[in-house]
Amino acid sequence: MDGGVSVDGSEAGTHTGKRPNDRLGSWFLRSGWSKGELARQVNRRARRLGAHHISTDTSRVRRWLDGEQPREPIPRILSELFSERFGTVVAIEDLGLRTAHQSPSVSGVDLPWAGPQTVSLLNEFSRSDLMLARRGFLGASLVLAAGPSLIEPMQRWLVPTPGTPGDPPPETVPVASSRPVRLSAGELEQLEAATMMFRKWDAQCGGGLRRKAVVGQLHEVTDLLQESHPEQTRKRLFVCAAELAELAGWMSYDVGLQPTAQKYFVLALHAAKEAGDKSLGSFVLSSMSRQMIHLGRPDDALELVHLAQYGSRDCATPRIQSMLYAMEARAYANMGQPSKCKRAVRMAEDTYADIGLDGPQPEPDWIGFFSEGELNAENAHSYRDLAYVSGRSPTYASLAEPAMERAVRLFEQDDVHQRAYALNLIGMASIHLLKREPEHATELASRALKVARRVRSERVNTRLRQTVDTAARDFGDVAEVVHFTDLLTAQLPEAAEAV
Numbered sequence: 001m002d003g004g005v006s007v008d009g010s011e012a013g014t015h016t017g018k019r020p021n022d023r024l025g026s027w028f029l030r031s032g033w034s035k036g037e038l039a040r041q042v043n044r045r046a047r048r049l050g051a052h053h054i055s056t057d058t059s060r061v062r063r064w065l066d067g068e069q070p071r072e073p074i075p076r077i078l079s080e081l082f083s084e085r086f087g088t089v090v091a092i093e094d095l096g097l098r099t100a101h102q103s104p105s106v107s108g109v110d111l112p113w114a115g116p117q118t119v120s121l122l123n124e125f126s127r128s129d130l131m132l133a134r135r136g137f138l139g140a141s142l143v144l145a146a147g148p149s150l151i152e153p154m155q156r157w158l159v160p161t162p163g164t165p166g167d168p169p170p171e172t173v174p175v176a177s178s179r180p181v182r183l184s185a186g187e188l189e190q191l192e193a194a195t196m197m198f199r200k201w202d203a204q205c206g207g208g209l210r211r212k213a214v215v216g217q218l219h220e221v222t223d224l225l226q227e228s229h230p231e232q233t234r235k236r237l238f239v240c241a242a243e244l245a246e247l248a249g250w251m252s253y254d255v256g257l258q259p260t261a262q263k264y265f266v267l268a269l270h271a272a273k274e275a276g277d278k279s280l281g282s283f284v285l286s287s288m289s290r291q292m293i294h295l296g297r298p299d300d301a302l303e304l305v306h307l308a309q310y311g312s313r314d315c316a317t318p319r320i321q322s323m324l325y326a327m328e329a330r331a332y333a334n335m336g337q338p339s340k341c342k343r344a345v346r347m348a349e350d351t352y353a354d355i356g357l358d359g360p361q362p363e364p365d366w367i368g369f370f371s372e373g374e375l376n377a378e379n380a381h382s383y384r385d386l387a388y389v390s391g392r393s394p395t396y397a398s399l400a401e402p403a404m405e406r407a408v409r410l411f412e413q414d415d416v417h418q419r420a421y422a423l424n425l426i427g428m429a430s431i432h433l434l435k436r437e438p439e440h441a442t443e444l445a446s447r448a449l450k451v452a453r454r455v456r457s458e459r460v461n462t463r464l465r466q467t468v469d470t471a472a473r474d475f476g477d478v479a480e481v482v483h484f485t486d487l488l489t490a491q492l493p494e495a496a497e498a499v
Contacts (some may be wrong), residue, residue: 018067023096123222142259208456242271282308298334326378373410380404436440437476
């Protein structure tokens with residue numbers, strides 16, 4: 001068996017000369033997992049990625065700890081599992097494992113800020129996603145960036161990139177074929193309307209049902225961008241590409257494909273820059289900020305939202321500004337800075353109140369989600385997060401409750417934003433757990449479960465499971481909690497597909 005590959009993708013061979021992997025051993029010891037628990041989680045994650053050949057057991061985990069190097073996608077899976085366990089990015093190298101070499105088009109976020117390269121990278125990545133993403137397998141070939149390796153490349157969004165003297169005008173590069181392409185105004189409007197339709201479907205149904213359709217549409221738009229067009233048409237196509245890439249990233253984030261999501265967000269920011277749309281770029285950065293909060297990186301989230309605020313300072317509408325202040329508050333809350341969090345919450349509320357004061361103002365479709373309900377939801381989650389960071393403070397839980405109640409009431413009347421309704425029911429349940437009211441929490445969680453079964457969102461499912469796990473840990477002797485825990489296991493099994 002020397003030099004072969006085992007059924008789980010590890011490098012089979014003799015152990016002679018191998019040293020124990022102390023880095024992996026240290027993370028494993030601190031995790032509190034048994035070898036069997038880690039093996040089961042690896043197998044579960046591999047099935048979600050479509051890597052059905054993976055069949056890990058305790059003896060294989062022991063060999064990894066002894067120094068055996070697993071092959072892809074095992075290192076990526078271990079990185080994701082430990083990152084989620086510790087609430088911070090645990091890179092493959094941090095685990096003492098080797099990472100496969102990836103081409104710049106597939107790995108990394110430090111990409112060239114130039115139109116032809118952006119089109120080429122979007123085209124290649126979307127094609128790879130369509131071909132390889134059988135239940136998310138593409139995500140296993142990517143690495144999440146965080147800290148300076150993420151922030152510094154994104155800061156270049158602000159740097160002007162004038163063409164070099166002598167370069168051909170942008171509308172003439174690149175040209176994939178000699179045939180002329182003439183897109184009518186009606187055809188461009190159809191592309192834009194399709195993006196709006198995809199966005200509505202995502203809000204109603206979650207990221208799982210339409211993700212591939214969005215990626216396919218993005219690939220078609222990048223094909224169009226490889227032809228020559230008048231400058232105004234080219235800019236509108238780049239706006240379409242940016243919006244579709246952001247939505248593909250958001251849907252990937254929603255179904256748990258975090259590295260894939262980050263890659264799409266980065267490419268969306270590049271496309272927004274090519275379109276000259278600073279407001280759209282700020283929206284992409286806000287999505288990246290939200291992802292960093294989810295991954296336990298509030299410092300990175302704050303850097304990204306400040307970059308968005310600065311970059312759109314001369315063009316953002318009050319609604320966009322309010323959304324960015326709300327994201328700033330979330331970051332401060334997760335950093336444990338209550339005074340700065342409260343200030344950002346007030347700024348979000350005050351700025352939202354400015355909407356419409358100067359008469360009707362045209363706004364892009366992508367900011368339409370930020371309604372009064374969403375404002376209340378974000379601010380409630382900020383106070384809820386402060387409660388967690390402050391040792392389950394009842395004071396902050398009480399601040400969160402009225403805003404979350406308003407959000408739930410408003411989203412209950414909203415037939416489109418069903419995922420947001422489910423998330424806020426879960427958020428309300430978590431507040432009642434902080435207030436030590438498990439019966440009320442399980443009633444809200446039961447309502448959320450009914451919505452979750454209609455919405456294809458791993459994010460909703462995960463938050464619901466986490467909230468119920470907290471209830472079971474803290475109130476395991478309460479009959480309502482025991483009953484709902486059994487109900488959740490039966491009605492929401494861990495079998496989500498990322499499509």
